[in-house]
Amino acid sequence: MDLKILTKEQFLHYIPSLNRLFKKSFGKDIHPDFLKWRYLDNPTGELLVAVAIEDGEIIANYSASPVFFRKGNESFKTALSMTTMTDPNYNGMGLFPKLANMLYNEMIERNYSAVWGFPNGNSHGAFVKKLGWKDIYEIPTLRYEVKKQEKKKMEKGYRIEFDNEYNKIDEINLIKKDQYIVEKSKKYYEWRYNKHPFNTYKHIVLFKNHEIVGSVLYKIYNNSIDILEFNGIENKEDINCILSFLDNLAIESGYNSISCWMSVFDHKHTVFEKFGFNVTVPITYFCLKQFKGNFELDYNKYFIQMGDSDVY
Numbered sequence: 022m023d024l025k026i027l028t029k030e031q032f033l034h035y036i037p038s039l040n041r042l043f044k045k046s047f048g049k050d051i052h053p054d055f056l057k058w059r060y061l062d063n064p065t066g067e068l069l070v071a072v073a074i075e076d077g078e079i080i081a082n083y084s085a086s087p088v089f090f091r092k093g094n095e096s097f098k099t100a101l102s103m104t105t106m107t108d109p110n111y112n113g114m115g116l117f118p119k120l121a122n123m124l125y126n127e128m129i130e131r132n133y134s135a136v137w138g139f140p141n142g143n144s145h146g147a148f149v150k151k152l153g154w155k156d157i158y159e160i161p162t163l164r165y166e167v168k169k170q171e172k173k174k175m176e177k178g179y180r181i182e183f184d185n186e187y188n189k190i191d192e193i194n195l196i197k198k199d200q201y202i203v204e205k206s207k208k209y210y211e212w213r214y215n216k217h218p219f220n221t222y223k224h225i226v227l228f229k230n231h232e233i234v235g236s237v238l239y240k241i242y243n244n245s246i247d248i249l250e251f252n253g254i255e256n257k258e259d260i261n262c263i264l265s266f267l268d269n270l271a272i273e274s275g276y277n278s279i280s281c282w283m284s285v286f287d288h289k290h291t292v293f294e295k296f297g298f299n300v301t302v303p304i305t306y307f308c309l310k311q312f313k314g315n316f317e318l319d320y321n322k323y324f325i326q327m328g329d330s331d332v333y
Contacts (some may be wrong), residue, residue, distance in 0.1 A: 022080075024119060026127050027070045029061060035072070038079040046106035054218040059103070059331070063087055064212050067131070069100055071124040073116050080108040081116035083124055085136055086331065089204035091196065092322075096204060097314065100128060102138030102148075103331055118151045125152075129312050137309040139330050145306050153310055158284070158320035160305040163298040165268070165279040172272055173265040176258065180228040181266050184236065187211060189226050192233050193253045200324040201316070213328070214238065227254060227263050234259050238328060239267070246271055248281035249328030251289070260292045282327050284320060305330070 027035065036053050043051040060068055065087040073081040085100035107116050128136065139160075140148045148154040175181075184190070187210040195205055205213075214222040220240055227234040235253025239246050246267055254260055267279055282305070283290050283298075307325060309316055327333045 023074045024116075024123060025072060025074065026124065027068065027072060029068050032060060032068060032070055033057075035079055038077075039082060042079050042082060042106055042108060043104075045108055052218065058212075058216060058218050059086060060084070062212060062216065064206075064208050065089075069124060069128065071120040071127075073111075073120060075111075080111045081120060082106050083117060083120040085124065085128070085138075087133075090135070090201045091204040092201045093196070093198045097134040097201075097316075098132060099135045099137060100133060101329075101331060102136050102140070105144055117147065121152050125310070125312070133312055134314050135309055135311040135316055137307075139305050139307055139332070141306075145308070148308060148310075154308045155310065155318050156306065156308050157318050157323065158307045160282050160284070160307050160325065161300045162303055162305075163281050163283045163290075163293055164301045165264075165293075165296065165298045167268065167271040167277055167279065169272065172269040175265065176262055178230050179262050180231075181263070182226050182228065184224045184226045185215070185222075187215075187224060189233060189236070190224075193226075193236050195252055197324050200322055202324045203329045222249065225263075225266070227259060229259065229262075235263075237263055237267070240333070241274075241276065242333075244276050245278040245280055246276055247327060247333060248279065249333055250326050251281065255289070257292050260289060261296060264293070264296050280327075282325065286321050 036056055039056060040051055040053065060070060063086060067087045069087060070082065070084040072079045083105050084103045086103050087098070087100050090097040090099050105117055125136065149156060187207050190207050190210055195202065214224070222238060222240045224236060224238045226236045237248060237254070238250040239248050254263055271279060283293055307320070309318070
């Protein structure tokens with residue numbers, strides 16, 4: 022058995038084997054275009070994939086997706102923890118922690134500060150107990166059930182434009198002075214959303230008196246609007262305006278609900294509640310393992326959104 026970190030050339034060679042392992046692990050295929058997009062087209066240019074190989078086949082895999090955190094003027098090289106899978110015939114051999122620690126050592130060599138992610142209920146305990154991850158928060162889902170009612174009127178002075186090429190994104194304040202956020206540029210948005218091989222995302226920009234207030238990025242999933250990013254829109258009137266737009270869109274299109282992530286510590290939470298959003302499932306673990314520095318474990322210090330997860 023060979024445990025190794027894949028190069029890009031090796032990754033391309035083993036894509037069919039990765040798909041076979043994924044099907045054994047989860048009962049469905051993973052499309053080669055998705056693997057190439059997520060791992061090879063990442064705008065950082067780095068690949069973080071550890072595998073165990075037996076007789077020319079990948080029998081276990083742990084991988085991460087490079088991404089930068091930013092807090093104020095500081096930038097941190099980190100990675101989003103991705104797929105963990107082991108061929109059922111090789112369960113119980115400790116391959117997951119072996120591959121994870123091998124990849125973490127490689128990341129330390131490449132000057133990464135931390136790895137973070139959203140482990141599910143099956144893997145959360147292993148990440149915390151075996152790999153030394155720290156829990157930061159259990160992120161609730163906020164959901165608004167759409168009511169078949171008369172459409173809301175937009176207040177005077179507001180305007181909404183679609184910006185699916187992200188030409189306006191540099192005019193929106195994405196930096197949080199006192200919170201860690203995923204560092205994003207126009208290049209990042211184009212890769213993460215426009216170049217996704219299967220999902221379709223929409224980006225709407227809110228104007229007030231001809232000035233940009235902020236934007237919302239969303240997609241439609243299971244007849245629901247998922248708000249993946251809610252950027253720069255902070256006061257009550259502006260929030261109600263953009264939520265009313267989405268509510269009207271849902272009524273017109275026959276969608277059943279609108280969902281997002283929103284920390285109870287965020288001042289926008291009460292505005293969403295007043296609009297009609299309620300806490301519901303799923304609840305998502307948010308955890309982190311640091312290699313260097315001093316990352317805070319207080320969720321007040323993070324601004325994490327649905328779009329920062331690989332699930333959405």
